[in-house]
Amino acid sequence: MTTQAAVPGHAVDHAEPNYIAIFIYLSVLTGVELIVYAMGLPQVAKVGLLIALAFAKAVLVAMYFMHLAVERRTLAVIAIIPIILVTFLCFMLLPDLTTRLWTRFDHKISTAAPANPDLPPAAPTQ
Amino acid sequence: MSEAAAAETHEHGAVMADQLEPSVTPGNLGKLGMWTFLAGDAMTFGAGIAAYGALRIGNPNWPSPADYLGITTTAVMTFILICSSLTMVEALSGIQHGNQSKFRGFMALTVLGGLIFLGMQAIEWHHLIGERGMSVKRDLFDATFFILTGFHGMHVTGGVVYNSVLLIRGMMGKLPQSKANLVEVAGLYWHFVDLVWILIFTFIYLI
Numbered sequence A: 001m002t003t004q005a006a007v008p009g010h011a012v013d014h015a016e017p018n019y020i021a022i023f024i025y026l027s028v029l030t031g032v033e034l035i036v037y038a039m040g041l042p043q044v045a046k047v048g049l050l051i052a053l054a055f056a057k058a059v060l061v062a063m064y065f066m067h068l069a070v071e072r073r074t075l076a077v078i079a080i081i082p083i084i085l086v087t088f089l090c091f092m093l094l095p096d097l098t099t100r101l102w103t104r105f106d107h108k109i110s111t112a113a114p115a116n117p118d119l120p121p122a123a124p125t126q
Numbered sequence B: 001m002s003e004a005a006a007a008e009t010h011e012h013g014a015v016m017a018d019q020l021e022p023s024v025t026p027g028n029l030g031k032l033g034m035w036t037f038l039a040g041d042a043m044t045f046g047a048g049i050a051a052y053g054a055l056r057i058g059n060p061n062w063p064s065p066a067d068y069l070g071i072t073t074t075a076v077m078t079f080i081l082i083c084s085s086l087t088m089v090e091a092l093s094g095i096q097h098g099n100q101s102k103f104r105g106f107m108a109l110t111v112l113g114g115l116i117f118l119g120m121q122a123i124e125w126h127h128l129i130g131e132r133g134m135s136v137k138r139d140l141f142d143a144t145f146f147i148l149t150g151f152h153g154m155h156v157t158g159g160v161v162y163n164s165v166l167l168i169r170g171m172m173g174k175l176p177q178s179k180a181n182l183v184e185v186a187g188l189y190w191h192f193v194d195l196v197w198i199l200i201f202t203f204i205y206l207i
Helices: A019-038 A043-065 A073-103 B003-020 B029-057 B071-096 B100-130 B140-171 B177-206
Strands: none
Touching (some): A019 B071, A073 B029, B029 B140, B071 B177, B140 B177
């Protein structure tokens, strides 16, 4: 579906994507997500597939409904910056998470407050 | 003011307008502003989802979302938001081509989609709080669920108000074809709300 400019200076200066097709893709991908969810796949495969499907849907919305596919590339840079920063944040969290995962079953982590060596020893109770 | 002076002022104004014209989004400064706002908002949502993932991976006793959350209802809510994104682009197409009745009809459907989504979320929350005993202070699962879906719900509410204002202006005849840019900027916000829900649906409900 293509359209021409309607109002000089304010118009559609690019071809409109086929919005109905994008809507159908998004609906089908949502259906596939539900099938993957209900299939009883191993957890790693299920998580990987669901994340891939979600990102495919997000890219469809950004590229066609939000018109990033036809905008100037500089605008895409603005859109990509938060993705880069959030990915960076996830990598920053990884050392803590992997450490906790490795030690989860090896050590019992005390929830009691650590002793403060600067304080005098507690008085004996009577 | 003489004609020469007026012409010079006009020319100067045109030069100023050219200088203010954003090269990234020609003809629509609001679009650049909205994209900048959305980039910041995306970082907030991204940090929230990353924190949710970190808390969940680090907690061996994290409950299965399927034990608490209704997937069918949420899948319908997802579908409604996708439908409302379609009606939003059709509303934009309508006003860009001077078809006011198409704009008003599809914009009304977009607002209706947002209201249905919010109504279903309210019913879901009522069920989870009243019947399942979930509470934001009970545990991390509940807290992260209510904070992320609540923050998104606030965005949907804002979008419904935003779109309603445009719809009312359109119905009053105060949104001519030359102001289609306003609808395009509102559309960016609404599609972003849809995009974020796609991620929340996957990370909070399905995984």
